[in-house]
Amino acid sequence: MCSACGFPALAGHWSDAGVSSPGDKMRIRFTRLAIVNRLLKPYRLAAHDDGATPGFQLLAPDGARVMVKNLEELWKEAGRIAGTAVDPLSARALGDE
Amino acid sequence: MIVNEAAETPVDNLLLTNAAHADVLAGGCACCDGREAFVALLRTICGMRDAQGAGAFDQIVLETSGLADPGAIATAISGDQMLARRLIVEDVIVLVDACHGAAQLSDEALCRAQIEAADRIIITKSDEPSARDTDRLIQTLKLLNPSANIEGAEKGVPVKLPAHDDATPYPLSGSGIETVPIKPHRLDISGGGGWASFSVWLSAVLTARGNDIVRVKGVVGSPDGRLLLQSVRNVVQPPEILPEPDDTGNGFLAPAEGVIVLIGRHIDEPTLERSWQKFVMGTGS
Numbered sequence A: 001m002c003s004a005c006g007f008p009a010l011a012g013h014w015s016d017a018g019v020s021s022p023g024d025k026m027r028i029r030f031t032r033l034a035i036v037n038r039l040l041k042p043y044r045l046a047a048h049d050d051g052a053t054p055g056f057q058l059l060a061p062d063g064a065r066v067m068v069k070n071l072e073e074l075w076k077e078a079g080r081i082a083g084t085a086v087d088p089l090s091a092r093a094l095g096d097e
Numbered sequence B: 001m002i003v004n005e006a007a008e009t010p011v012d013n014l015l016l017t018n019a020a021h022a023d024v025l026a027g028g029c030a031c032c033d034g035r036e037a038f039v040a041l042l043r044t045i046c047g048m049r050d051a052q053g054a055g056a057f058d059q060i061v062l063e064t065s066g067l068a069d070p071g072a073i074a075t076a077i078s079g080d081q082m083l084a085r086r087l088i089v090e091d092v093i094v095l096v097d098a099c100h101g102a103a104q105l106s107d108e109a110l111c112r113a114q115i116e117a118a119d120r121i122i123i124t125k126s127d128e129p130s131a132r133d134t135d136r137l138i139q140t141l142k143l144l145n146p147s148a149n150i151e152g153a154e155k156g157v158p159v160k161l162p163a164h165d166d167a168t169p170y171p172l173s174g175s176g177i178e179t180v181p182i183k184p185h186r187l188d189i190s191g192g193g194g195w196a197s198f199s200v201w202l203s204a205v206l207t208a209r210g211n212d213i214v215r216v217k218g219v220v221g222s223p224d225g226r227l228l229l230q231s232v233r234n235v236v237q238p239p240e241i242l243p244e245p246d247d248t249g250n251g252f253l254a255p256a257e258g259v260i261v262l263i264g265r266h267i268d269e270p271t272l273e274r275s276w277q278k279f280v281m282g283t284g285s
């Protein structure tokens, strides 16, 4: 509960909705990480989730690591490192170039 | 009801006597210079509602200034920690003046952004131009936003609109304005892992394409229940858990679970399907 307004606190980013039980949360974490990594691969990036802290670690090709809080931050930071937006509908992501 | 006037002196509020409660927000548009005052007013209204307890209102109507971008207003609400938890942008209603609509659509990017964001488009003064001109305006609006309901009204009373589907839309050629019309695109995600998987892909799509994808709507399954997904540009409303199908809620007609509608430009259904298969399902190429 949020002490200011008495409503349940936001789970975080909108993408984190719909999963409140800790068991479900653990299960989906790895499914989601696999999708994130499939999307990052064409941009030579990868993400890591230690299973303990919220958010992800983004791994750049030069070995640099950046902590991001949620998916939106992850895509923005990945786009910044790659020099182009991580776009699931683009020819690059779909392997058409 | 909140009436927002970009001008310093409110005038519209004198016309509003039937609303249960009216607040006037003058001297700045809620989507830009009046944004802080608007967010503060909404917070006050939410606080008032808590104090009222049972029988409190459950809906806020905002009459924006004519210059407001609905996408920016949705951003202001979702960007506020308290409001994001309490409010959902339910319906964007845009009024179009039948006499001036065509000219505004051809010249003004803001006017097109308003039409594209609309769930309902209400044409006013539809009997003033010729029926043929009103028909052309309706076809132009349908081209710009094929998923909105288009209705006619005069001073709050519904009126019948002419209905000749063969009328030619007005040319949309304004300089510096996006001329590719938006279209609805369907994506069936019922075979996938529900919200937890779909939202990963969608968050990447909206981060990259937030300006091209003006709306996303759908119902997606999750461990906690069916979630109602709604976005305006790259702002996604906090997804609401829907009541089970036998309970119809507040007259809300939920679309079928697992079918997502993405309304936008520069996208197509085969590419959406291929991308979803490749990244979410981990199949195909």
Ligand SMILES: [Zn+2]
Pocket: B029, B030, B031, B032, B033, B067, B068, B069
């Ligand atoms: Zn504004």
